[in-house]
Amino acid sequence: KAIGIDAGGTLTKVAYLDEHNELVLTTFPSNDLLAVKNWIINHPDIEDIGVTGGRTEQLLDVIKTMKSIHYIVEFEATLKGVRFLLHKEGYLFERSMITNIGTGTSIHYMEDNTHVRVGGTGVGGGTLIGLSALTTGITDYNEIRNLASMGNRESIDLLVKDIYQGMDTPIDGHLTASNFGKVGITESVKHPTEDIIATVQGLVGEVITTLSIQYAEEKNAQHIVYIGSTLSNNDHLARVIANYTRTKKHTPIFINDHGFSGAVGALLNI
Ligand code: ATP
Ligand code: MG
Known part of the structure; x- marks a missing residue:
């Protein structure tokens, strides 16, 4: 065997x-x-x-x-x-991006039978665990994953529409203007652990998606296939990534056994 x-x-x-x-x-x-x-x-x-x-x-x-x-x-x-x-x-894609979210993140462009690594970022699954641990003391991956799905990012992330109050926004108002950006400009309150972890996960997902989309546009690829164990049983992260990818007019693909x-x-x- x-x-x-x-x-x-x-x-x-x-x-x-x-x-x-x-x-x-x-x-x-x-x-x-x-x-x-x-x-x-x-x-x-x-x-x-x-x-x-x-x-x-x-x-x-x-x-x-x-x-x-x-x-x-x-x-x-x-x-x-x-x-x-x-x-x-x-x-069957003629051309697509492959984003591997492991401990760190690697981004590849695949065309027919060829492929090339176009870039990556140190923001990945290790960041999700590390930042969650430092901000909340929770180090267990399954606990982090669970809490993220119960959290709310509204009182921590600053959205474009939060800045452009009462005005038309120059870009989609639901995009994040500043991850964690609300904390520094509103009165300090104690944020629930699950909200902090959900926001960490939002940051990780959005950085990875934003970078993947930039490469996708450079390479003229519509589909972005997201893989890596960081996505395993993590619907919250997959949702962050899928929504952000769609908002930016690309097509997210998730496959079984991707890890x-x-x-x-x-x-x-x-
Ligand atoms: P790299 O490819 O960067 O060398 P890797 O291959 O080990 O790293 P993956 O296995 O794809 O990376 O993903 C690792 C990430 O998956 C972790 O950082 C964590 O966020 C998440 N993860 C999923 N399941 C577990 C688990 N049981 N224990 C720890 N982390 C897990
Ligand atoms: Mg790996």
């Missing part, structure tokens, strides 16, 4: 096909690569391992003597995996 492993900054993703050719996916924290090793030991039928991701070297330190290893560069693996997952769901693009690509590379 063959498996693909994407050892990322935060999470290590594993993908393989079962006897019915269905994808099986599993995740480990990247700070516990011994757990990956033990998992492999408990699956003695594994013969080939495709590896990718920024923590590949650390992973290989733990597993290299075990099986036949096939390495593929992270961006190649991610795009290979995305192509496979898009195809599986019947999507495992790199692992699927590493598997396909064997």
